[in-house]
Amino acid sequence: MKKKKKISSKGKSKKNTKAKYKKRNKHSLLIFIILIVVLFTLAYAAFYYYQKHKYVFELFDGVNVELNTEVNSADYIKKIENATVTYNSVDTSTIGDKKIEYIVKDKLFKKEHKYYLTIKVTDDTAPVIEGKDSVTIYKNSKIDLNSYIKVSDNYDKDLNITHEGEVDTSKNGTYKVKYTVTDSSGNSSTKTITFTVKDKPIYEPVTLENGTVGTTSKGYKIENKNGATYINGIIIANKSYPLSSNYGNGLTKEVNNAFNEMKAAAASVGIDLYIGSGFRSYNTQKSIYNSYVKRDGKSKADTYSARPGYSEHQTGLAMDICSHNLEKSCVNSRFNNTEPANWLSQNAHLYGFILRYPSGKTGETGYIYESWHYRYVGKELATILYNGGNWITLENYLGITSKYAD
Ligand SMILES: [Zn+2]
Known part of the structure; x- marks a missing residue:
């Protein structure tokens, strides 16, 4: 019975369990599905949250900047989200690759x-x-081609300079030289200079700067003023002391008056004086000197004619005196020892004039004896220099030389 019962109960329960199982399976499936849905929802939520809060950081690339351009490292950030960033700045004062380090701190994971x-x-x-x-x-001068240009660069101190074309200073003519200057980055510029080679002139125009130049061997101050040299207040123009090219504009009124006074005195003893050559400008002297150089050569011309800028006639204080009493003896050695010449050498000082280039004083004055050339210095100094007929030169009196620098 028991067995049967068991069996029967077994058969009975089998039927019941099957139903129970069906019910239970339905339950678990539901729970499973719910679980899956919940998990999926959670995962999605987490994914969504992450997507929304994850950090993003992007930089531009291939950045080139010109030297000394002011740059801000932040300008190279293309995109930044959910993060903070720190970075270094860039030194653009030197060329080359510069590294910027960006430290990005993400807000989500810190x-x-x-x-x-x-x-x-x-x-x-x-x-x-x-x-x-x-x-x-000038012909035959030594030249350094690089000394005719000045080069500079925004970066390089040592620039490469090359030239195309040469200048042959031994031959007169024009020459073109093309300079190319290149910096270390390969940037280059060019410039062409036209050189003209010509003969050196026999004189150079002079421009005197105002100011004290020095002291003479006799202690007199040498001073440049308005284009002339003054020594102890006396204007000096000789082979050592030139005048500025634009100096002088005629015989001074004082000199003219003094000459007229002297002329009248000479006339009273029958001597008829006149000025053969008074004031001579720089340009006049230039053509006179050039014509002498052409005729006699430079070294001979230098013994009797002044170079432009060095003539005492440009001072407006000197003159070559002639006389109508004589023929063909004006401004030349035929005037020597004539009656007018002798009268002048004995009396000129009384009117403020000196015999500027006395006989035997070439070593001092730089000029041969000129019996016709007189210089106005005023009566007082003229009387001192007259020296009882034994003329003292201005050079000796002041302690100066009269020699060309070359
Ligand atoms: Zn003269």
Whole structure:
């Protein structure tokens, strides 16, 4: 019975369990599905949350900047989200690759991430060449082609200078030289200068600067004033002391008056004086001297004619005196020892004139004896220099020389 019962109960329960199982399976499936849905929802929520809060950091690339451009490292950040960033600045005063380190701190995980950007600082500015477009140089002078240009660059101190074309200073003519200046970045500039080679002139125009120049061997102060040299207040123009090219504009009134006084005195003893040559400008002297150089050569011309700028006639205080009593003896040695010449050498000082280039004093004055050339210095000094007929030269009196520098 028991067995049967068991069996029967077994059969009975089998039926019941099957139903129970069906019910239970339905339950678990539901729970499972719910669980899956919940998990999925959670995962999605987490994913969504992450997506929304994850950090984003992007940089631009291939950045080139010109030397000395002011840059801000922040400008190279393309995109930044949910993070803070710190970075270094860039020195653009030197060329080359510069590294920027960006430290990105993400807000979600509080983690640091490092990013690097290399930017190229480049020099695209060409050097500058300054100088004249044309230069005149004298034949046979030594020249340094680089001394005619001044080069500068925004970056390089040592620039490479090359030239095309040469200047042959042994031959007169024009020569073109093309300079090319290149900096270390390969930027280059060019400039062409035209050189003209010509003969050196026999004189150089002079411009005197105002100021004290020195002291003579006799202690007199040498001073430049308004284009002339003054020594102890006396204007000096000889082979050592030139006048500025633009100095002088005729015989001074004082000199004219003094000459007229002297002329009248001479006339009273029958001597008829006149000025053969008074004031001579720089340009007049230039053509006179040039014609003598052409005729006699430079070294001979220097013994009797002044170079332009060095003639006492340009002072307006000197004159060559002639006489109508004589023929063909004006401003030449035929005037020597004539009656008018003798009268002048004995009396000129009384009117303020001195015999400027006495006989036998070439070593002092730089000029041969000129019996006709008189210089106004005023009666007082003229009387001192007259020296009882034994003329003292201005050079000796002041302690100066009369020699060309070359
Ligand atoms: Zn003269």
